[in-house]
Amino acid sequence: MKVNKRGVVGATAIAAVSSLALVGCAGGSGGGDASEAPEAAGTLTVWVDADRATVLKDAAAEFTDETGVKVNLVQKDFGEIRDQFIAQVPTGKGPDIxxxxxxxxxxxxxxxVVAPVELGDTAADYEQVAVDAWSYDGQVYGVPYSIENIALMRNTALAPEAPATYDDMINAGRAAGTEYAFLVGLDPEAGDPYHMYPFQTSFGAPVFGTNADGTYNADDLQIGNAGGDAFAVWLAEQGTAGILNPNISGDLARENFVGGKAPFFLTGPWNVPAAEEAGIEIAIDPIPTAGGEAAQPFVGVQGFFLSAKSENVVAATNFLTNYIGSEDVQTALYEVGGRAPALTSAFDAAVAGDPIVAGFGEVGASAVPMPNIPQMGSVWEFWGVTENAIVKGEGDPVTLWQQMASDIQSAIAG
Incomplete structure (x- = not known):
């Protein structure tokens, strides 16, 4: 793969990364053991999972040919990278990227353990939601490469038109005469607030408020506002009507949808292959509003970030912005992972060539990033189980919701 690079790092970026290099020069670089350590100052160590390693192999080779800097790709289990990175970077044994x-x-x-990445003018070349997702306290900390979110999957043979509202969807689902009007997978114990979130936002009840720059404000917990109360009442109504069912897991929801037992399925691109293999003609639609406001799901954005202890910040930033940030690499990563690219030119090409990707991409472009603030960890513990309790009718919905909000606030306060 010949990488069509974005050009050399600009003067602003060079100045920024040069100053960072002075800060990081005392740290080490490399993998978790001696075999992963760089052989020279001109080496970058990059932690990747297996799929990303395949794509980056050619880009790394070209980078080495053009700069003389060797790129050491070290495969890691994706689920272990964060904790290993936090543990190893302070010791000087972590990777550069x-x-x-x-x-x-x-x-x-x-x-x-991470340093800002100076995107400069190239920040405008990415989908805005991707840059927002990788921003924290007004700085960008990564080069995004993929966007993933849920949307409404529709069996076009059972429902020829996209619904405008949740009620329209349920009415169309009932008119189809299938066993279920609508399907969404819920965990029997923990619930699934990730899938329920677009309906919650349609009632004007985000988890956290945002600052002027769009980043999340951990001091502004919004989940317990009046919109949250209205959402809780709605949840109870859907449970009573049997539309939301905690006993239908994600696997069961997929099985029933591909079996033609519902015209609508709230899910992500990971379930597209099963529907296509079953011979179902599908369309991907915006999620219909239940509360009158826009139904905005969470969007997850994957990317590559820079170690605060990298000894070769200029080369690392060059590799991030001009190689990983190139249209060729972003497109190749999309082709391997199936997630819409974060770079707008690659994104536009992907959605133009695939209506399924276009459908998810349209929803993702107006979605909201999953909160990247540490306080979000205090939310998950109470959120899903409370939603399940409300759907099951285990108490007054507003009382349960307000108790959840209070518990979250207490957990954040420590």
Whole structure:
């Protein structure tokens, strides 16, 4: 793969990364053991998972040919990267660059293990939601490469038109005469607030408020506002009507949808292959509003971030912005992972060639990033189980919701 690079790092970027290099020069670089350590100052170590390693192999070779800097690609299990990165970077044994998810960012920043990435003017070349996701306290900490979110999957044979509202969807689902009007997978114990979130936002009840720059404000917990109360009442109504059912897991929801037992399925691109293999003609639609406002799901953005202890910040930033940030590499990563690219030119090409990707991409472009602040960890513990309790009718919905909000606030306060 010949990488069509974005051009050399600009003067602003060089100045910024040069100053960072002075800060990071005391740290080490490399993998978790001697075999992963750089052979010279002109070596970059990059932690990747297996799929990303395949794509980056050619880009790394070209980078070495053009700069003389060797790129050592070290394969890691994606789920272990964050914790290993936090543990190894302070000791000087971590990599220069690692792949990861944007919602790790708050934990990485507060642990002091990542450095800002100077995108400069190239920030405008990415989908805005991707840059927002990789921003923390007004700075960008990674080069995003993929965007993933849920949307409404529709069996076009059972429902020829996209619904405008949740009620329209349920009415169309009932008119189809299938066993279920609508399907969404819920965990029997923990619930699934990730899938329920677009309906919650349609009632005007985000988890956290935002600052002027669009980043999340951990001091502004919004989940317990009046919109949250209205959402809780709605949840109870859907449970009573049997539309939301905690006993239908994600696997069961997929099985029933591909079996033609519902015209609508709230899910992500990971379930597209099963529907296509079953011979179902599908369309991907915006999520219909239940509360009158826009139904905005969470968007997850994967990218590559820079170690605060890298000894070769200029080369690392060059590799991040001009190689990983190139259209060729972003497109190749999309072709391997199936997630819409974060770079707008690659994104536009992907959605133009695939209506399924276009459908998810349209929803993702107006979605909201999963909160990347550490305080979000205090939300999950109470959120899903409360939603399940409300759906099951285990108490007054507003009382349960307000108790959840109070518990979250107490957990954040420590």
């Amino acid at each position: 690692a792949v990861g998810a944007h919602d790790w960012l708050g934990t990485l920043v507060t642990n002091g």
